[in-house]
Amino acid sequence: MTARRKAAGVVVLGFVPLAVVGLTSVPAVAHGSMTDPVSRVAACYAEGPEQPQSAACKAAVAAGGTQPFYDWNEVNLPDAAGNSRQVIPDGKLCSAGRDKYKGLDLARADWPSTKLNAGNRTFRYKATAPHRGSFELYITKDGYDPAEPLKWSDLEDTPFLKVTDPKLVNGDYVFDGIVPNKSGRHLIYSIWQRSDSPEAFYTCSDVVFGQDNGAPAGAAPTASAPTNEQVADGADKSSVDHTGHEGGATHPAAPAAAEPADEGDEYAGEEGNDPVVTNADAVVAQPTASQDNLAETGSDSNTPIYTIGGAAALALGAAIMFGTTRRKAVSTGGRHSR
Incomplete structure (x- = not known):
């Protein structure tokens, strides 16, 4: 030569x-779930998928197995694109219409719940893979019956809270809102729609205002959110890799602390940035200076x-x-x- x-x-x-x-530089797909008020899937995961404590979580595991609860941060639809009402059928809101999570749709009045009062409240959403997007929180109408399958018509017509690109604090999206005046047992339904992808995530959080008249005394235990240790320990049992596809946990889906995929994966929800919150019409956050060169996937342009x-x-x-x-x-x- x-x-x-x-x-x-x-x-x-x-x-x-x-x-x-x-x-090999592929941005991580978003994952997460509501932890305050805690979602059904996160509450059952916190109890322990192998030996859940509450009757509702035991029934959910019996219906769909333990794996859905190790994959607690993946109740999603990859192509929702803002059309959640059109693509998720009545009776399957909590599972996002996915058979894998059918245990979450069980109609019963004893799901672990969070005590709630009307007025100002801070909400927390664990983001195991943060990305830009918006949250909409709906609450059930007066007269809601938890013993019946949840339908879209059971929710108030408009969300009581909308927030775009909320701040990220210690791995949680944190945002404030005003809870409507309700009484008894209700459900808060959240939709996290990514703005850099058609993917959306869904949660059902059971809440109780004042005295719970929807279930016998002691039948509805107080829900607990997964600890950071539980999140980290359960990562190796997740069947969801870091690109959002089932097939093993070579790349854990649930690190103890959420981080961007790489240096270019910045978003408006960075610590120190204020979220855009409204209890009326949706407001879209204006890009910050750091977002000018942000690609739609969250990577550098x-x-x-x-x-x-x-x-x-x-x-x-x-x-x-x-x-x-x-x-x-x-x-x-x-x-x-x-």
Whole structure:
């Protein structure tokens, strides 16, 4: 091989690491669940999927197995695109219409619940993979019967709280709102619609205002949210990888503290930024200076260029290596033939 050919091979092959980085730098898909007031799926996970304590969680595990509760932060639809009412049928709101989570749709008045009062309240939503998006919180109408399957018509027509890109504090989205005046047992339904993807996430949180007249005394235990230790310990039992697809937990879906996928994965909900909250019409947050170059996937706007360029360099490098090796083999074979 001539020195010129060697140099060409080294120059091209020098781009291979860049190609590999570009091809493997895939942003994480959002995951999470409401933890205050705690959702059904998070409350049952906190009890322990293998040995749940409450009658409702035991029934939910019996209906769908333990795996849905290890995957507590994945009650989602990948292509909702703001059409939740059209794609989720009545009676299946808590499972987002997914058979995997059918145990969450059980109509009963003894789900673990959170005590609630009307007025100002802070809400928390565990974000195991944060991304930009908006939250809508609905509450059930007066006369709601928890012993009947939850229908869209059971919810108030408009959300009592909307927030776009809330702040992230210790792995939780934190935002404030005004809880409507209700009495007895109700349910808060949340929709987290990503703005950088058609994916949406859903939660059902059972709440009780004042005296719970919807169930016998002691039948509705107080719900607890998963601790950070439980979140971390359960990650290796999740069947959801960090790209949001089922098939193993090589990349844990639930780290103890939420972090962006890479340096370019910034969002308006960074600590220190104020969320946009309204109890009336939705308000869209204006991009911050750090978002000007934010790609829709949450990565740097140059990521696609690097990925394409890296792939091309990798292919070219492989071609040159193959060609060079072939020429060397032919040359060697020629000398042996002599």
